[in-house]
Amino acid sequence: MRHIISILMENESGALSRVAGLFSARGYNIESLTVAPTEDASLSRMTLVTRGSEEIIEQITKQLNKLIDVVKLIDLAESFHIERELMMVKIKTTTGEMRDEVRSMADIFRGKIIDVTPTTYIVEMTGPSEKLDAFLAAIDPDSVIEAVRSGPTGISRGEKGLHL
């Protein structure tokens, strides 16, 4: 099953490599990983998407908790949460027809065209990963020059939050 593990950790050099190293050393897989400082500059927040059986996920959360730099973590998949991923897609738009097509598709998916050159558009889009997948499936794959995705990040609903 897919799990989104949200980790609050000390914003120290090497902290990221401790998490990444743990996953490779123990043979767990990482589908995506995003990390950035939080509103408290001494902490960073990491969102990690992984897959595995209940036993594996239990081990992953225990082993992560064991890292000295990890302050707290939650498995967002266990409760109501919202997740979003950011994507930027550079699309070839050499004809008027292609420009119209991309523009209308971006509208349907509530994307924004954020850069235009004589031959390309860049579309920015946020949403659950499936929506981004759907957008990519809806446009001509040969027209995509590159697609850059942030990997999902997430937050739990309600009054609870992951903090000190």
Added chain:
Amino acid sequence: MELSGAQILVQSLIDEGVEYIFGYPGGAVLHLYDALFQQEELKHILVRHEQGATHAADGYARATGKPGVVLVTSGPGATNAVTGIATAYMDSIPMVIISGQVSLPVIGSDAFQEVDMIGITRPCVKHNFLVKDVTKLAETIKKAFYVATTGRPGPVVIDVPKDITAPQITVPYKYPKKVSIRSYNPVVTGHKGQIKKAVDLLLSAQKPIIYSGGGVVLGEASKELIEFTHTLGYPITNTLMGLGSYPATDKQFIGMLGMHGTYEANMAMHESDVIIAIGARFDDRVTGKLDLFCPHAKIIHIDVDPASISKTVKVDIPIVGDVKPVLEQMLELIRESKKKPDGIAMANWWNQIRQWQAVNCLEYDRQSPLIKPQYVIEQLHEVTKGDAYVTSDVGQHQMWVAQYYPFNKPRRWINSGGLGTMGFGLPAAIGVKLAFPDENVACVTGDASIQMCIQELSTALQYNTPIKIINLNNRYMGMVRQWQEFSYQSRYSHSYMDTIPEFVKLAEAYGHVGMRIDKPEEVRPALEAAFAMKDRTVFLDIMTDQTENVYPMIEAGKGHHEMKLRVATGTSTDRELA
């Protein structure tokens, strides 16, 4: 008080109460060695190879319970220490390793003797620190000792760039009395509800067994374990790492379990209906094939490390906490409980266990004209009155000590269990002897293992640590040979060395006493003579039966009930009881 980084490091160790530091100098730690030179409180033990430093500090830590401290230089000094760090990590031994590093401005430039020590050691330390600011040095050292010694203990590396220790830069020094780390809060006492459930289950057991491990040694819970076991009247087995934490000569003790455990311990595990695992981690050498592990049992598991629980074997009642307070909590509930262990069930269970014990699985050929290694260990036990500190290397000799030297006290049995590091025994014995100069310290080893850190014989002379090296010399890598006999149709691929040194001469060359023993009747007098030489390191080169194997054995892929036993005649064919 203003001190340089080097002085801060030395003074911090003194203020931490460190007695010995095991190390080897080099370019990146010259400032530190200069600071060491100018004081007398902290005693430095100069080893001959950094691996020896880590094992010596490790032996010291295992014997005393205090953290072992190591100082090595950058680059090769640091990488040589890695095997010893990993050894300590696998057995949860508290150590603090200080490694020199190239100066901060040149880190990452492939400077002379530069290696990414933080990166290399990350998977085999509890935590590591790179010191980037001399004003944080003292606090970092305090944190390192705090992390190394609390919760599930383990090694902690502090990587110290050379410029941090420069004598020109001085800063105010104060060693913190206490330190806290917001992201690190080990659990101590157990969850009351879980403990109550565990006690209920224990008291309703028909075929219970207590399976305890190294956590009892590390957690100083031997006294509580004995009381707990006596109160319940249940059989107890120990892991390799747990030996000594429960007295081996006690009638409730049914021996070690696992790959080379006793028949009775493994059968009792297999047939049990309730297992309580105390400070043990269901290692593969203990469980045998997981699918066949304890098919009828409900399992209670006490461990300070939540990640050890349900890692390989699914546990029914987990209890996270230090074994000592948890056992105290359990004992209190057991005493208060109206329910008592089922007397009739227990009589039947013990009756069954006595039948398994009657198989006499550790019997061996006592009439052989060759020296049987088991006999040597039994004689060692008698000569040292069962009260020596015994270190070992890894292989057959290690298993024979575990089987034939009944330890009655914790911290007497010093061996590399998790990593299985050959070369551990000799330096570890030096560390133990430094801690307990008046106690008998024996290093039981083999002709292959001893050569992996033999250079430390030189250290033993320099610091006058009179240990007794019992070399069970079978001219083979015995355990490798045994597996090749059992699983590879006796194709002894590279498990024999044609040119084993003359150990007697070698010992003498290092300034020690060497003795060669060829006949069984010479074993006892030689051991007595060796231990009578209180002020000399003695190397006993004992020529043992080359083909002797360790029995009983659970071969790879088998369960506890499928042990391979020695045939009663003492020949090399086997009998299968199960």
